Amino acid sequence: MEGVDHLAHERNKSEFDVDAMKIVWAGSPHAFDVSDRISKLVASDPGFRKDNRSTLSRKELFKNTLRKAAYAWKTIVDLRLSEEEAAKLRFYVDEPAFTDLHWGMFIPAIKGQGTEEQQQKWLPLAYKMQIIGCYAQTELGHGSNVQGLETTATFDSQTDEFIIHSPTLTSSKWWPGGLGKVATHAIAYARLIVGGREHGVHGFIVQLRSLEDHSPLLGITVGDIGMKFGNGAYNTMDNGVLQFDHVLDVYSIAFASIAVMLWVSQVTCEGKYKQSDVPRQLVYGTMVYVRQTIVADASCALSRAVCIATRYSAVRRQFGSQNGGPETQVIDYKTQQSRLFPLLASAYAFRFIGEWLKWLYADVTQRLQANDFSTLPEAHACTAGLKSLTTTATADGIEECRKLCGGHGYLCSSGLPELFAVYVPACTYEGDNTVLLLQVARFLMKTVSQLGSRLSSKKPVGTIAYMTRVEHLMQCRCGVQRGFAELSADLVEAAVAHCQLIVVSKFIEKLQQEIPGKGVKQQLEVLCNIYALFLLHKHQGDFLSTGCITPKHAALANDELRSLYSQVRPNAIALVDAFNYTDHYLGSILGCYDGNVYPKLYEAAWKDPLNESVVPDGYHLYIRPLLKQEIRTARL
Ligand SMILES: CC/C=C\C/C=C\C/C=C\C/C=C\C/C=C\C/C=C\CC/C=C/C(=O)SCCNC(=O)CCNC(=O)[C@H](O)C(C)(C)COP(=O)(O)OP(=O)(O)OC[C@H]1O[C@@H](n2cnc3c(N)ncnc32)[C@H](O)[C@@H]1OP(=O)(O)O
Numbered sequence: 001m002e003g004v005d006h007l008a009h010e011r012n013k014s015e016f017d018v019d020a021m022k023i024v025w026a027g028s029p030h031a032f033d034v035s036d037r038i039s040k041l042v043a044s045d046p047g048f049r050k051d052n053r054s055t056l057s058r059k060e061l062f063k064n065t066l067r068k069a070a071y072a073w074k075t076i077v078d079l080r081l082s083e084e085e086a087a088k089l090r091f092y093v094d095e096p097a098f099t100d101l102h103w104g105m106f107i108p109a110i111k112g113q114g115t116e117e118q119q120q121k122w123l124p125l126a127y128k129m130q131i132i133g134c135y136a137q138t139e140l141g142h143g144s145n146v147q148g149l150e151t152t153a154t155f156d157s158q159t160d161e162f163i164i165h166s167p168t169l170t171s172s173k174w175w176p177g178g179l180g181k182v183a184t185h186a187i188a189y190a191r192l193i194v195g196g197r198e199h200g201v202h203g204f205i206v207q208l209r210s211l212e213d214h215s216p217l218l219g220i221t222v223g224d225i226g227m228k229f230g231n232g233a234y235n236t237m238d239n240g241v242l243q244f245d246h247v248l249d250v251y252s253i254a255f256a257s258i259a260v261m262l263w264v265s266q267v268t269c270e271g272k273y274k275q276s277d278v279p280r281q282l283v284y285g286t287m288v289y290v291r292q293t294i295v296a297d298a299s300c301a302l303s304r305a306v307c308i309a310t311r312y313s314a315v316r317r318q319f320g321s322q323n324g325g326p327e328t329q330v331i332d333y334k335t336q337q338s339r340l341f342p343l344l345a346s347a348y349a350f351r352f353i354g355e356w357l358k359w360l361y362a363d364v365t366q367r368l369q370a371n372d373f374s375t376l377p378e379a380h381a382c383t384a385g386l387k388s389l390t391t392t393a394t395a396d397g398i399e400e401c402r403k404l405c406g407g408h409g410y411l412c413s414s415g416l417p418e419l420f421a422v423y424v425p426a427c428t429y430e431g432d433n434t435v436l437l438l439q440v441a442r443f444l445m446k447t448v449s450q451l452g453s454r455l456s457s458k459k460p461v462g463t464i465a466y467m468t469r470v471e472h473l474m475q476c477r478c479g480v481q482r483g484f485a486e487l488s489a490d491l492v493e494a495a496v497a498h499c500q501l502i503v504v505s506k507f508i509e510k511l512q513q514e515i516p517g518k519g520v521k522q523q524l525e526v527l528c529n530i531y532a533l534f535l536l537h538k539h540q541g542d543f544l545s546t547g548c549i550t551p552k553h554a555a556l557a558n559d560e561l562r563s564l565y566s567q568v569r570p571n572a573i574a575l576v577d578a579f580n581y582t583d584h585y586l587g588s589i590l591g592c593y594d595g596n597v598y599p600k601l602y603e604a605a606w607k608d609p610l611n612e613s614v615v616p617d618g619y620h621l622y623i624r625p626l627l628k629q630e631i632r633t634a635r636l
């Protein structure tokens with residue numbers, strides 16, 4: 001029945017202060033207030049309806065996304081929302097759109113790599129959305145290998161202009177979000193050529209379309225690259241293709257520095273290239289920034305899937321009826337708990353590692369401004385590795401949550417197929433996860449000699465086993481005289497182990513902080529132990545081979561895991577309530593707050609366009625002739 005909380009009995013079992021946990025999950029009372037207010041604003045506005053996405057054609061879907069993006073912007077302006085509130089509104093609108101790249105990459109790139117002059121020129125236009133930008137780095141022929149990009153930017157000292165050109169088919173820009181049909185400007189990455197000499201890949205701000213009629217400018221060929229994985233999902237985004245045919249970057253030499261997108265290098269008025277004495281990798285700064293935001297987004301996406309699967313696992317009953325009594329809730333099965341609760345623990349673990357990574361990124365950015373590059377290698381390794389680890393675990397976790405919901409998990413109305421389809425490219429964009437782990441492996445090879453020192457330092461016992469595992473995996477690989485390429489598959493495993501060590505360590509550090517609320521810290525300790533012991537169980541071969549645990553320890557760890565699952569069980573619904581997601585944002589009948597699943601599933605089915613008529617379109621043309629064939633064939 002509507003209005004009845006079918007999960008009330010579960011909520012009454014909670015052993016901790018859920019409202020206090022909501023603050024922990026949000027990060028602060030202020031952050032909780034903003035999230036709570038904006039999520040309810042979006043949920044209550046029919047202009048942000050999203051339950052019809054799977055029934056729209058690509059063109060209808062895209063036009064609807066444009067409508068929503070414009071409506072969101074009008075809402076932001078009319079309500080005078082702050083930048084923080086506006087970002088939250090775009091998050092809860094929950095639809096991949098060109099605005100993700102405008103706000104998520106184009107603006108950060110100008111802020112992070114533009115000179116003062118460039119920031120003064122471009123940021124006011126971008127903040128008011130008087131220009132719409134995209135981040136055009138990847139090409140048809142190269143994505144991972146940035147140094148292999150082929151687009152050229154040749155400085156013409158005669159005319160004081162840059163000529164941007166796509167010399168080959170494979171140099172066509174390919175994939176940039178928002179590029180296909182919307183962006184008026186791009187930060188395009190190209191090989192800078194000055195005076196016949198090449199100076200590597202740099203970012204250029206290039207106008208693509210007229211601000212009068214949106215038509216592509218002279219020399220610009222631009223379009224969408226076509227349908228992507230899954231229906232709805234990322235097809236709301238116009239990932240584009242772009243070719244430059246000797247496009248004049250219209251900025252004269254007086255503004256040359258406007259075009260060359262970097263405070264780390266300049267083309268002077270005399271047409272000379274001036275490289276600052278900073279690491280050339282700063283040109284990758286935007287990717288590092290986005291990678292750390294993607295880690296925070298992983299905790300959002302995983303928590304969303306876990307919320308759906310946990311609530312449904314408490315509603316679903318299957319087998320186990322005694323004397324005609326109710327069947328068993330599937331959440332009570334140890335197999336369901338052993339699949340679901342490590343994902344619940346991971347969602348919290350990724351939340352806290354995302355908080356730490358945000359601090360690390362802010363710290364390295366502050367140091368860069370003081371020309372202190374000492375922590376840049378670690379920041380690169382951490383953002384690359386943790387982006388890889390969390391997105392792989394989240395993508396796999398969303399799929400596991402679909403399976404935890406049985407057949408109904410495969411319905412679009414469960415919200416899980418679309419969440420999976422939208423999320424999985426996170427394992428590829430912003431750096432293919434394997435390529436990024438190779439960067440971590442390279443970092444570890446360079447610092448393996450220092451690994452030992454970490455063991456001597458005072459570390460919580462829980463991390464000693466994890467540190468020993470990384471050291472052992474590295475020494476097993478580095479000890480043999482074979483090249484990096486030959487050992488790369490093994491070194492990637494060590495890189496994963498290193499990132500898991502970081503997540504476990506930071507979860508433990510989080511628990512050393514003051515955490516208010518009855519029973520809140522105790523619940524987080526249980527989740528931290530589940531995360532650490534689940535990984536120890538999963539990779540027990542590594543841990544046993546280091547000798548720092550014995551087979552008996554491994555068996556005890558497994559016993560402890562079962563016990564921890566029993567401790568989580570009465571708190572599971574409260575722990576996912578703490579994410580404070582509205583039913584609108586979850587977009588899932590299986591995950592609805594009141595647990596009133598079956599009537600909602602049944603009602604939703606009849607809304608499918610296929611049920612607009614009891615006799616399907618096509619019956620008379622195809623089915624009736626089939627059914628009315630000669631009797632003789634029916635006897636075959
Ligand atoms: C249902 C849900 C609905 C809606 C949800 C809405 C949206 C979707 C969901 C979430 C949104 C998430 C976040 C929000 C915002 C935006 C994201 C949204 C979409 C993403 C769009 C995607 C954008 C892109 O993909 S942009 C393109 C990304 N491309 C890459 O990442 C390329 C990867 N390749 C590289 O980075 C480099 O080529 C390399 C692999 C690092 C190699 O570089 P290079 O060859 O130059 O260097 P070497 O390997 O030789 O190393 C030399 C030296 O440099 C050091 N180094 C390398 N990189 C860095 C660096 N970045 N920083 C510092 N140092 C670096 C390296 O370690 C070496 O050092 P040593 O010489 O000392 O060893």
Ligand SMILES: Cc1cc2nc3c(=O)[nH]c(=O)nc-3n(C[C@H](O)[C@H](O)[C@H](O)COP(=O)(O)OP(=O)(O)OC[C@H]3O[C@@H](n4cnc5c(N)ncnc54)[C@H](O)[C@@H]3O)c2cc1C
Nearest residue numbers: 135137138142143144175176177425428429430431432434
């Ligand atoms: C949804 C989506 C949105 C995107 N948005 C943007 C955007 O806005 N802007 C933008 O510029 N780009 C964007 N991209 C492109 C994205 O950044 C690239 O696809 C990504 O960097 C991977 O590069 P690639 O496609 O060249 O993969 P490849 O590198 O070709 O990967 C193919 C395989 O080769 C392997 N491989 C590659 N190099 C090595 C190596 N050295 N050692 C071992 N294995 C290797 C990889 O692990 C992978 O298994 C987007 C992509 C997607 C899917």
